[in-house]
Amino acid sequence: MTNNKNEPRVLALILGGGKGTRLYPLTKERSKPAVSFGGKYRIVDIPISNCINSGYKKIYLLTQFNSASLHLHITNSYNFDRFSSGFVEILAAEQTLEHSGWYEGTADSVRKGLVHCRSQHPTHYIILSGDQLYRMDLRAFFEAHLKSNADISVATTAVTREAASGFGIMQIDSNNKINSFIEKPAKDMDIESWKIPQESRGALPANKKYLASMGIYIFNTEALEKVLDSSFTDFGKEIIPHAIKQMNVNSYIFDGYWEDIGTIKNFYDANIQLTDINPQFNFYEEDEPIYTHMRNLPPSKINSAQMTATLTSEGCVITDCKIHRSIIGLRSIIENNTVLDGVVMMGADFYETREEKNTNKKKNIPTLGIGRNCHITKAIIDKNARIGNNVRINVDGKKYEDGDHGSFYSADGIIVIRKGAVIPDGTVI
Structure with a gap:
């Protein structure tokens, strides 16, 4: 003006x-x-x-x-x-x-x-x-x-x-x-x-x-x-x-x-x-960018993965996974042999130090992110969630009433893992 x-x-x-x-x-x-x-x-x-x-x-x-x-x-x-x-x-x-x-x-x-x-x-x-x-x-x-x-x-x-x-x-x-x-x-x-x-x-x-x-x-x-x-x-x-x-x-x-x-x-x-080839809402408009917090995060490291129709944010470490039609948020850590399909993962606000990981391991608390051998579909994983190894979410046909179920919430067949939730090894939801 x-x-x-x-x-x-x-x-x-x-x-x-x-x-x-x-x-x-x-x-x-x-x-x-x-x-x-x-x-x-x-x-x-x-x-x-x-x-x-x-x-x-x-x-x-x-x-x-x-x-x-x-x-x-x-x-x-x-x-x-x-x-x-x-x-x-x-x-x-x-x-x-x-x-x-x-x-x-x-x-x-x-x-x-x-x-x-x-x-x-x-x-x-x-x-x-x-x-x-x-x-x-x-x-x-x-x-x-x-x-x-x-x-x-x-x-x-x-x-x-x-x-x-x-x-x-x-x-x-x-x-x-x-x-x-x-x-x-x-x-x-x-x-x-x-x-x-x-x-x-x-x-x-x-x-x-x-x-x-x-x-x-x-x-x-x-x-x-x-x-x-x-x-x-x-x-x-x-x-x-x-x-x-x-x-x-x-x-x-x-x-x-x-x-x-x-x-x-x-x-x-x-x-x-947003993962569609031609999404109705497109972040890739050079003349009309969507502004946000500028973070000094490292580029995402994909050690090995099969990824299709997926948006991956900065600062992630992804190892030997299969990820389809998903959103991977900032600082997401995803370990080997994990399968994600239709997952909105919000990521984390911080990285864990080696000392924090060792301390949590002694307490049987999973590290930040998603562990090994997990299979997750049609889910929202809120920030700072800790999902252990061998966890299955929304893949075994089990139906939940809409509402609160403790560490997770169900709505219209979508499983929401709460912010900061701890999902132990071997959990089936």
């Missing part, structure tokens, strides 16, 4: 998310945006990178729940040079003389953070979720907002009738103005009149006939101040439906890949899809 005072001044607000119960146990000790993704990234790197790549470098991240690891990641990852006016700063929930409670919802978090945002004198706010997977040219979104003369613009994505029951659905006219909103219409509800007008369809897939809110918004500053001068606590359920009745609210139809990775299944599928 230029320094011309007449130019729009855009401030980006990224919502750090709540308890993230649907992504448990990955969110037991961290917030959703801080969960590892794609081997070396965190989920929050996606919206931050979208902002930076679009030229919007004034970014506040609003946090509250289990935010320590997220704060550390932001501090280590995003430092603009001293000649830039850009920043990525944390706005953590705080007690003041005006309010003493926690954030009560997405809108409430922005309301309580406005006192800090006003010092940037923004003309517009872009509000983003911290736990979605997509690439969007936010500048194009903003230019469409200006062109529409809207007070508020809502990014929307086309969905099928079946999927519509899981989203807030928008009804628009031929000029993309939003006339009505309905929250998660029942599967047997008649919403035929809510179909996307032909004039707005463009090249959208024929089976996707309804518009779902992506939880991404642009507000004129005056409009945001006005809607937050209320008791409403949530943008999707309260602010937007109320604003539609009083303001000019526009739909920006996004036709690219977008995934809300708020459940274990969605998170697992989104990771595994």
Whole structure:
């Protein structure tokens, strides 16, 4: 952005998310945006990178729940040079003389953070979720907002009738103005009149006939101040439906890949899809990189392995293994004769010293990583897990009810090995 005072001044607000119960146990000790993704990234790197790549470098991240690891990641990852006016700063929930409670919802978090945002004198706010997977040219979104003369613009994505029951659905006219909103219409509800007008369809897939809110918004500053001068606590359920009745609210139809990775299944599928030859979300975009913490790790050492359709991060040591369609995270150690198929391995935060390994061996504690002769399929292995030798996970046809099973968690047939879990030699899950 230029320094011309007449130019729009855009401030980006990224919502750090709540308890993230649907992504448990990955969110037991961290917030959703801080969960590892794609081997070396965190989920929050996606919206931050979208902002930076679009030229919007004034970014506040609003946090509250289990935010320590997220704060550390932001501090280590995003430092603009001293000649830039850009920043990525944390706005953590705080007690003041005006309010003493926690954030009560997405809108409430922005309301309580406005006192800090006003010092940037923004003309517009872009509000983003911290736990979605997509690439969007936010500048194009903003230019469409200006062109529409809207007070508020809502990014929307086309969905099928079946999927519509899981989203807030928008009804628009031929000029993309939003006339009505309905929250998660029942599967047997008649919403035929809510179909996307032909004039707005463009090249959208024929089976996707309804518009779902992506939880991404642009507000004129005056409009945001006005809607937050209320008791409403949530943008999707309260602010937007109320604003539609009083303001000019526009739909920006996004036709690219977008995934809300708020459940274990969605998170697992989104990771595994990265291994496709032509993935829907592609990290290999030279002009639009996804930024993250720059680590001084050694290159991965592959002593011998048969690896297909696999992403391997830095600092790994892999010996005589067969790995297929998997994500191997930072500092992963995988010993000989182990087979991984459809595994999301998040890696480790540190390497063990020789002394630590010897001490743990005397206590019959496996070393960090995966031991010898293991066979693991359709699993997520959280950070710093210790899996012993001759361990079998999700390969013997045993079914588990969704939920907590001690050292592991089951969800939709996916086994999640907890962060820091110790799985002894010979364990069968």
